[in-house]
Amino acid sequence: MNKEPTTPGMALESQEKHASGSGTIPVLAVRNLTKIYLVGQTEVRALRGVSLDVYRNEFVAIMGASGSGKSTFMNLIGCLDQPTSGEYKLLGTSVSHMTAKELATIRNKYLGFVFQGFHLLPRATALNNIALPLLYSGVPKEERDRRAPKALEMVGLGTRLNHTPSQLSGGQQQRVAIARALVNNPLLLLADEPTGNLDSRTSVEIMTLLQDLNRQGLTIVLVTHEHDIAAYAMRRVTFRDGRIVSDEPIATSRSVEVNSSPVQSEEIRDVEPQFGASAEETAILTTDRMIPQPAKPLVSKETGQRPVTAPLQKEPLRAASPANSSQQPSQVHRVKISVLPLLILLALLVTLLRVALRKFFNHCT
Ligand SMILES: Nc1ncnc2c1ncn2[C@@H]1O[C@H](COP(=O)(O)OP(=O)(O)OP(=O)(O)O)[C@@H](O)[C@H]1O
Numbered sequence: 001m002n003k004e005p006t007t008p009g010m011a012l013e014s015q016e017k018h019a020s021g022s023g024t025i026p027v028l029a030v031r032n033l034t035k036i037y038l039v040g041q042t043e044v045r046a047l048r049g050v051s052l053d054v055y056r057n058e059f060v061a062i063m064g065a066s067g068s069g070k071s072t073f074m075n076l077i078g079c080l081d082q083p084t085s086g087e088y089k090l091l092g093t094s095v096s097h098m099t100a101k102e103l104a105t106i107r108n109k110y111l112g113f114v115f116q117g118f119h120l121l122p123r124a125t126a127l128n129n130i131a132l133p134l135l136y137s138g139v140p141k142e143e144r145d146r147r148a149p150k151a152l153e154m155v156g157l158g159t160r161l162n163h164t165p166s167q168l169s170g171g172q173q174q175r176v177a178i179a180r181a182l183v184n185n186p187l188l189l190l191a192d193e194p195t196g197n198l199d200s201r202t203s204v205e206i207m208t209l210l211q212d213l214n215r216q217g218l219t220i221v222l223v224t225h226e227h228d229i230a231a232y233a234m235r236r237v238t239f240r241d242g243r244i245v246s247d248e249p250i251a252t253s254r255s256v257e258v259n260s261s262p263v264q265s266e267e268i269r270d271v272e273p274q275f276g277a278s279a280e281e282t283a284i285l286t287t288d289r290m291i292p293q294p295a296k297p298l299v300s301k302e303t304g305q306r307p308v309t310a311p312l313q314k315e316p317l318r319a320a321s322p323a324n325s326s327q328q329p330s331q332v333h334r335v336k337i338s339v340l341p342l343l344i345l346l347a348l349l350v351t352l353l354r355v356a357l358r359k360f361f362n363h364c365t
């Protein structure tokens, strides 16, 4: 007889096992979600029946005018608030009617958040900011000390471990926030206008990082006002007046060269996380997914042709390895080294020949 899961975590873990094998369960599925805020006597209908499925390894951009309900929706799918009505399932497990304590467990174990305003502890170092979610989830100190620096390395900040937020640029602070969101190996990363406080160059860096993380298997839902930013995603969902009015694949996903990404900085080349379990993976939704894995073959560049409800990736996407690109320069280098002694020998021979010829002609005359 099958034993019923007794905690939300257990329920999700058993679904995760199922999801890894079958590929049919969306990471998140919402149906007719409504949210009514009461302001004094006035009802504000922020969401008016939203239904959406997001599958593993999708990168979804939520767009829409100010006040259209994007953040309200993110708060609900992030288990930060509860809907007025409707259903929300995370990996097939209904979370819409869980208690505040259960929702806190779900948030800590399965969700990562990135906000416009970074929300870092101002006096804590980057390392301590990142170790915090691990502390909350009861990860022992030794494990925290191992995983927190790795998360920072992963976002290209391996040399800024002991900097406090005020000693970091805006883009670096956001990268710390992303590392903090990733340190518990979330099922889903939720980012509400993560580039809203950043200049365009830094925004590109952050979006490149998110795109790389998505290529490594992380499922992302991101809110943005900017089409340029949404272009990094694979699917665009547009809200208007608390409803979804369009849901379409982004045909020309803004694909950056993986090699130009900050996530490919030399500090993190050997840190390759795996977001989302594969069928073979035995540690289900545990803390092991960021342990470096042996390198796997290159993943081809995304085409943007993925269906709106992308099927589960049996093999999690991985960061493109720089191995191929780095091989050619090193071969060229080796060729240069072997040609050099030959050239010197040739020069010596020519000189000797010239001296011998000069002596010969002198002798003749
Ligand atoms: N806590 C709240 N109490 C009352 N009304 C709220 C609350 N939060 C949001 N609203 C209202 O709900 C509606 C949707 O707000 P929401 O913050 O979701 O919009 P948004 O699409 O994220 O907008 P923006 O792009 O400006 O961030 C708005 O009319 C807003 O005034």
Ligand SMILES: [Mg+2]
Pocket: 070, 071, 072
């Ligand atoms: Mg908002």
